[in-house]
Amino acid sequence: MDKIKVAVNGYGTIGKRVADAVRMQRDMELVGITGHSYSFRMEVANDIKIPIYVFDGENDFSQNGISPAGKVDELFDAADIIVDCTPKKVGKENKEMYYIPKKKKAIFQGGEKPATAQVSFVAQCNYKSAVNKDYIRVVSCNTTGLCRALKVVDDLYGLNMVHATMIRRGADPGDIFHGPINAIVPVLELPSHHGPDVQTVLPNLNIFTTAMSVSTTLMHCHSIIAECKKNPNVPELIAKLNATTRIRMVRNAEKVRSTAEIMELARDLGRNRGDMPELSLWEEAIGTVGKNLFYLQAVHQESIVIPENIDAIRAAMGFEDGRKSIEMTNKSLNVK
Numbered sequence: 205m206d207k208i209k210v211a212v213n214g215y216g217t218i219g220k221r222v223a224d225a226v227r228m229q230r231d232m233e234l235v236g237i238t239g240h241s242y243s244f245r246m247e248v249a250n251d252i253k254i255p256i257y258v259f260d261g262e263n264d265f266s267q268n269g270i271s272p273a274g275k276v277d278e279l280f281d282a283a284d285i286i287v288d289c290t291p292k293k294v295g296k297e298n299k300e301m302y303y304i305p306k307k308k309k310a311i312f313q314g315g316e317k318p319a320t321a322q323v324s325f326v327a328q329c330n331y332k333s334a335v336n337k338d339y340i341r342v343v344s345c346n347t348t349g350l351c352r353a354l355k356v357v358d359d360l361y362g363l364n365m366v367h368a369t370m371i372r373r374g375a376d377p378g379d380i381f382h383g384p385i386n387a388i389v390p391v392l393e394l395p396s397h398h399g400p401d402v403q404t405v406l407p408n409l410n411i412f413t414t415a416m417s418v419s420t421t422l423m424h425c426h427s428i429i430a431e432c433k434k435n436p437n438v439p440e441l442i443a444k445l446n447a448t449t450r451i452r453m454v455r456n457a458e459k460v461r462s463t464a465e466i467m468e469l470a471r472d473l474g475r476n477r478g479d480m481p482e483l484s485l486w487e488e489a490i491g492t493v494g495k496n497l498f499y500l501q502a503v504h505q506e507s508i509v510i511p512e513n514i515d516a517i518r519a520a521m522g523f524e525d526g527r528k529s530i531e532m533t534n535k536s537l538n539v540k
């Protein structure tokens with residue numbers, strides 16, 4: 205079987221992880237990455253022998269001792285599919301500038317508007333709808349986390365209405381430009397964009413979201429109130445969540461009481477870069493009052509969407525069995 209030839213455009217927080225994950229798939233080959241600007245990231249990519257393709261007029265690479273493999277046009281021509289991990293809105297420009305003229309399939313990230321792609325994607329919710337599509341958008345980290353658990357609750361009890369509050373990390377750990385450093389910054393727009401974004405994946409879900417940013421870099425935290433159609437049962441829900449792929453139950457009893465301890469757990473598990481691609485839910489923080497279900501969960505923003513990108517590549521290339529793709533991806537990345 206021919207391997208799927210994948211190019212990664214944009215080698216930052218998400219792109220470098222997608223590139224690593226592609227390299228771990230038996231059915232995929234990383235043809236190369238784009239080098240937008242010279243940095244330590246490019247030194248690391250060069251060290252691990254990832255071919256770097258540069259933009260016209262870019263010569264920072266050769267000046268710093270890195271020999272580019274060629275120009276980005278050659279990379280895109282050689283690829284079957286491009287995973288666009290550039291900053292938000294650049295993906296849409298790339299679609300028009302490169303992917304449409306070159307007739308190449310592309311995967312976009314959550315920073316792009318839904319209309320940039322034909323389908324917004326969370327593998328365990330709507331894999332089928334992405335099969336053979338040319339343009340797929342892997343939704344944002346927060347939306348992916350919301351969708352994974354809400355799908356389980358909806359399947360078990362039916363959902364009338366969901367209220368969710370996102371407590372978001374102010375910046376990624378390697379980001380020296382964003383904040384806040386000493387404030388809680390609410391999103392002064394209701395609903396926050398997360399609710400409508402969830403509906404691009406779970407269109408029948410009645411959801412209203414609010415959000416705020418806080419002074420942390422590790423993870424996002426979500427507080428969820430879900431009004432179900434039937435009375436939820438906590439032990440039953442815990443058992444079901446435990447049995448669900450890409451969801452990890454964490455427990456106060458094992459002293460995982462915070463996002464800091466979830467990150468420490470990921471490091472202890474020997475995860476690449478200390479990543480936790482599973483959505484983490486606190487077992488002791490699941491409760492009910494009648495038909496209302498309450499729970500708290502945490503999202504590792506840097507890695508939760510990485511397995512989704514791999515499944516999105518397979519779906520776009522016509523691999524029809526979503527369950528099998530999820531299994532292959534999980535096995536390769538050592539994800540539950």
Ligand code: NAD
Nearest residue numbers: 214215216217218240289290291292313314315316345505
């Ligand atoms: P980033 O800033 O860490 O990385 C972007 C990379 O793209 C950088 O290496 C930059 O040099 C490069 N780049 C900039 N302009 C480019 C261009 N025109 N062509 C090619 N490369 C270019 O960004 P990120 O955090 O990895 O985010 C990428 C996408 O993933 C965004 O849509 C974002 O919303 C989404 N996303 C981010 C996170 C997160 O927490 N970081 C989580 C989920 C989804």
